[in-house]
Amino acid sequence: MSLASHLPALQVVLPLVAAPLAVLVRHTGAAFLLVTLASWAAFAIAVLLWQQIGSHGTISYALGSWAPPLGIEYRVDRLSAFVLVLVAGIAAVVLPYSRRSIEAEIPREQHYLFYAMFALCLTGLLGIAITGDAFNIFVFLEIASLSTYVLIALGRDRRALMASYQYLIMGTIGATFIVIGVGLLYLKTGTLNLVDMSVRLQEMSNHRPVLAALGFLTVGISLKLALFPLHQWLPNAYAYAPSVVSAFLAATATKVSVYVLLRFYFSVFGESLVFHRLPLPEIMLALSLAAMFAASAIAIFQDDLKRLFAYSSVAQIGYITLGLSFDSVSGLTATVVHLFNHGITKAALFLLIGCAVTVVGGSSLSRLAGLGKVMPLTAFGIVLGGLSLIGVPGTAGFVSKWYLVLAALEKGHWWLALAIVASSLLAVAYVWRFVEIAYFRAPPAGLPVRREAPLSLLVPAWLLIAATIYFGLDTSVTVGSAAGAAAELLGMAK
């Protein structure tokens, strides 16, 4: 077998190997180089896999040549390829940024450990997206989570420790719920392979343990993806983590959890069980709406920009789960495309806040006063990212909103379409809070007249901002992939 046929394994193994190597070299520069190269390679592999899916359809890879369903299967379909590209892509952009950023935020002797943890986190997230084995999902989830707890705790504020601890408790409860769900499914079906499991579940959709498994999985994954009101861990975790960690997590961690939810709902349980036997869509709809309005409203009153955007993330996750609850191609397209669009937007925003932190020394709104004068590029980038959160045409956020409203109208839910657009007005309010503070207030005393962040920080951040604009204008890649994935998910379920 040629190397190309082992791409699915390499996708996970490369960053996995990079992690212990980074610890062994014990040198900041070498560790940085190793992990960055691994992430670039992972990105290249993800793109290659995504292309292969486009031309040849789903790839099934038997790990260690143990044939599924007995062995662990790596399975790449449209949805997982899309998520792989997102995760690896964000990592590839964020890592070059991390070098300068963590110098300001993390003690130097811990740098190589930071890179090791980052590589592990990347491994876990990629693994979740690529594996076709239920228990394997849990293992990768824990690899990603444990490294995430460490990354958050590296924040320089002591509150980062508490944020990490709370996330650890909530995250472990979520993961344990997931294991319970998987365990019940295993007890019923006798298999852990997702495809096999879905076949065997066909005949037993009425059995109570199956429904219980659905419940446990839903709650567990919802904790991980911070579905309102299970989001309490998220604002503190994002606010006190190092900037680069906030950016990476906001773009990938919750998104991968959404992927897990989609995978279980549509590929394992099947649409008819999830959406017609239980009132799950109604619950999902209500919680999503609550997230969109409540979290946005809370965001308006935050005094720290990172917390503000963290609450905004909770609201945006509401959009993602709302699309899912429609159980239609447009709705799922909205969900999948918003995974990507919100991912790059939020990553860009947190990276830009990181730029500001290196110069003004904090992310509280009072410190960011007059940012438009001190750091014009950074401030303008944040405004552009904010416009994408609002969903202004010409930005990526608009595309997601378009499909979401379209999906609501297709169902004949007029009021829901209005609710979706109304909630984006709340986004206007919190984004404009920043605008007014950055452009209408004088900078606090003691700041230089004009000092931009170094280019090594600005370039990755603006690369992502440019991407939010680009994917707002040319949507053939994003919408094309998302619509394909949505159709595949629904087609598989029927």
Next chain:
Amino acid sequence: MNLASHFSYWITLFLMVAGLFIVIARGNLIKKLVGLGIFQTSVYLLYIAPGKLIGGTAPILAEGFKVYSNPLPHVLILTAIVVGVATLALGLALVVRIREAYDTIEEDEILLQDHARETEAPFER
């Protein structure tokens, strides 16, 4: 089917709820971790118990044995135990750091300290 024959599930359920209750109700960070451990352990039981067949033996081919227990849950739970140990270790490490930073491991006191600092100097980080 009677309740007694499902006693392993009752134990599982009891441990599960007890663990979760400790996590939620206790303010001491160590006790929370203990609760979390109990909660996780209950899941180990959930997996292991059904794998055992009455009269079954270890899955080694040998003369005279026809009934074997399912080995797969044991393997899975071995992994889960490793994950649980790692989580506990990390949690304890965090508690050590928290104690260094706040000089307490009671959640309410920590929140009080954070709150006090925010009201004193709301914008200093």
Next chain:
Amino acid sequence: MTGAELILAGLATPLAGALGIALNHRAPNHREGVTLVTAAALFLCVFALLPEVLAGGRPEISMFEVLPGLALAFRIEPLGMLFALVASGLWIVNSLYSIGYMRANNEAHQTRFYVCFALALFSAVGIAFAANVFTLFVFYELLTLITYPLVTHHGGDKARNGGRVYLGLLVGTSVLFLLPALIFTWHLAGTTDFTPGGILAGKLEGFALAGLLALYMFGIGKAALMPFHRWLPAAMVAPTPVSALLHAVAVVKAGVFSVVKVVVYVFGLDALAGGTDWLVGVAGFTILAASVVALNADNLKRRLAYSTVSQLSYVVLAAALLAPLSVIGAALHIAAHALGKITLFFAAGAIYTAAHKTEVSQLDGIGRRMPWTMGAFAIGALSVIGLPPAAGFVSKWYMLSGAMAASHWLAVAVIAASTLLNAGYFLPILWRAFFRPARAEDKHHPHGEAPLPMVIALSLTAAGTVALFFCPDVPLALARGMLGDLP
């Protein structure tokens, strides 16, 4: 150049101009030179398209698909031609005026001012040329965002509060109403192209049709239908050139232009028959109520702003009458009111620059010190009232004829009553300026006319107002051309 190339050139010119202005930020003379050249080049591009459009051609170009089946595309029909001509032509004059105003008042951030102005014109041209509702929506939102820095140009609390109202209402209405309307149109028709005769014929009726129309009419907040008109007075915190070109011409006309386009090319006059009485009512109420507010406003710019609110609703009213004659009137009014109102704003800015006066009650006897300015003001006022020899008379004539032809007596009554109100809030200003003696304290502050570029600019637009009365051929031909598109 072919039509498609001219469209591209027309869009690229202001963009390139913005870049040139930004690059010349250290040399004010070069910067203003670039502005003037850009404005002239844009006008030439637009003007070069005129013969083809008059001859019945519809130059078009499709850029790229943003969403599957939904392209950013441009197609010029007569009404868009008219709007583009007015906006780009007046930009030249306004640039001249801006130079005088900004320098005389020592305004800060002049580079940002000119860059945003060029980008605002880019958006206006995009709206004028849009081939479908989607493209129109994209440029509509862009125009709102790009004018925000202009409205809040002075910084400070007053500008910030004005900016909040401005952005809140414009973004609020467009996101809350226009976006769902757009997506619903796409959902129903599978296209959002502006098509003669409309694209919704037979797809909607009764309550749903009225609902969609309401979403569009209130969603296009730039048309300032009550109760979503407050942004326009709020925008008066901007420097006067902004109020003049954007809030008397480009932005507000983009609003009513969109209204006419949606009524004619999305719904179609026939499909709407009988379903627009409520809109006539809302527009009529806006006309009268805004006039009454204007009557009581002492601040000159505020009075002009409410006058604009009222005049914009003329266009909405005329379109809602669905009579061919009134729709011609609506199209003409876009041009006529633009010329008249920009003259009035130019005069207000000139008064502020020369005499530092902002209130109507301070204007006693100013006509003798600033004869050119107040003369131009008089012509502008005549046009807005609708008296000859000014362009406003022509458009009002058509609207009134249309209303009578449709036997819509309520509309006739509204137009008649509002003419009286218009006279009521403009004539006292003229009377004060020319017939009352200057107040005692003014004698210690001798001043003459405003700087020359401003006087030239306002004289030019006043002359244009009169010229349009005597030869309204081109706008009339374009307005008729739009009707030629009707089935």
